Amino acid sequence: MTVTDEFIEANKSYQEGFNGPLPLPPARKVAVVACMDARLDPAKVLGINEGDAHVIRNAGGVVTEDALRSLAISQRLLGTEEIVLVHHTDCGMVTFTDDGFRQDIEKDTGIRPTWAAEAFPDAAEDVKQGINRIRSNPFIPHKDNIRGFVFDVATGSIDEV
Amino acid sequence: MTVTDEFIEANKSYQEGFNGPLPLPPARKVAVVACMDARLDPAKVLGINEGDAHVIRNAGGVVTEDALRSLAISQRLLGTEEIVLVHHTDCGMVTFTDDGFRQDIEKDTGIRPTWAAEAFPDAAEDVKQGINRIRSNPFIPHKDNIRGFVFDVATGSIDEV
Incomplete structure (x- = not known):
């Protein structure tokens, strides 16, 4: 039995308590951009319910x-106006490092990716980098509320950058 | 008070019940690739707990x-072996449509994005497209367990493609 099979089983319980459908546009007009990390559940960390927010x-x-593509669709087609980075x-x-990761891939596969791995030495600094990238992007209409945080995996807190 | 301020308030409750830190590598060795849609909470839909899985x-x-970049990092550096598309x-x-979206942006801003918006006419067909893209990608080492689903926002069920 794979984890996917366990997911299918778990979904049966979810269906039992399900109340839907909700409207398509996020009710709280906010988009969150967060790390894929397994210890970070943005919905729990930020108190987001189904229907509230886009989560990228x-x-x-x-x-x-690609995050900017998602944010452009979120704001231009689905009405979000606020952005939170985590x-x-x-x-x-x-x-x-990007160099090491790309070289390892080249050694293993004979092919070097055309993309940057986007490794960074400091989480807070990369949050600032992300805010700068959004501010300089011409396709994101709403830039008045962009804030960024570092989630502490040891305490559960979010510290604003 | 912005939604971000509400998130900061909600995080205080989360911290109170927090037990951490968990290990960095996902315990269930799986990565999920899901839509940013506000009505889809992958953790709830699939029964994922903190520490279990990467969620892209x-x-x-x-x-x-960018999803392939994340999957390459997930598998090559953090040990995941299974992929679930939602x-x-x-x-x-x-x-x-991509054409319409890109033309609207060009009309509004004077600049046409260099990227595809990635609109698609059919969710199940795009899941298949995603599986094909992963299978053909040289940087993803583990391809034996890739499965895809369409979540029903009206019933809470997931239907395998």
Whole structure:
């Protein structure tokens, strides 16, 4: 039995208590960009209920071009106006470098990725980088409320950058 | 008071019941790629607890280059071996076209994005597209367990593609 099979089983309980459907546009008009880290559940950490908010996640919670694509769709088509970035302590992204990661892949596969791995040495600094990337992007209409946090995996707190 | 301020308040309750820290590598060795949709909470839908799984999310739950970057980091550096894709019914991505979205942005801002919006007409077909993109990608080492689902926002069920 794979984890996927366990997910299918778990979903049966979820269906029993389910109340839907909710409206498509996020009720609280906010989009969260967070790390994919297993210890970070943005809904629990920030008190987000179903229907409230878009949640965008990737390795690092980095404001990549794809995160900007998602934010542009979120704001332009689905009415969000506020953005919250969430990085965290003890992040895997500080344990390697782009050069090392790309070279290891090239050694293993013979092919070097055309993309940056987006490793960073400091979570708070990368939150600032993310805010700068959003501010400089021409496709995001609402930039008045962009704030960033570092989630502490030891205490559960979020510390504003 | 912004929604972000409400998130900060909600986080105080979360801290009170917090037990940490958990280990960095996902305990269940699985990565989920899901849509950013507000009505889809992957942790609740699939029974994922803190520490269990990487969760990658973007507009559509599309297997973009950035999702592949995240999956490569997830598998190569943090030990995941299984991948689950989750799209959903009533998705915003079926309500527009790439051409229309890009033209609207060009009209508003004078600049046309260099990226595809990744709109799709059918959620199940785009899950298949995502599986194909992962299978053909040279940087993802573990491809034996890749499965995809469409979450039903009206019933809470997940239907395997």
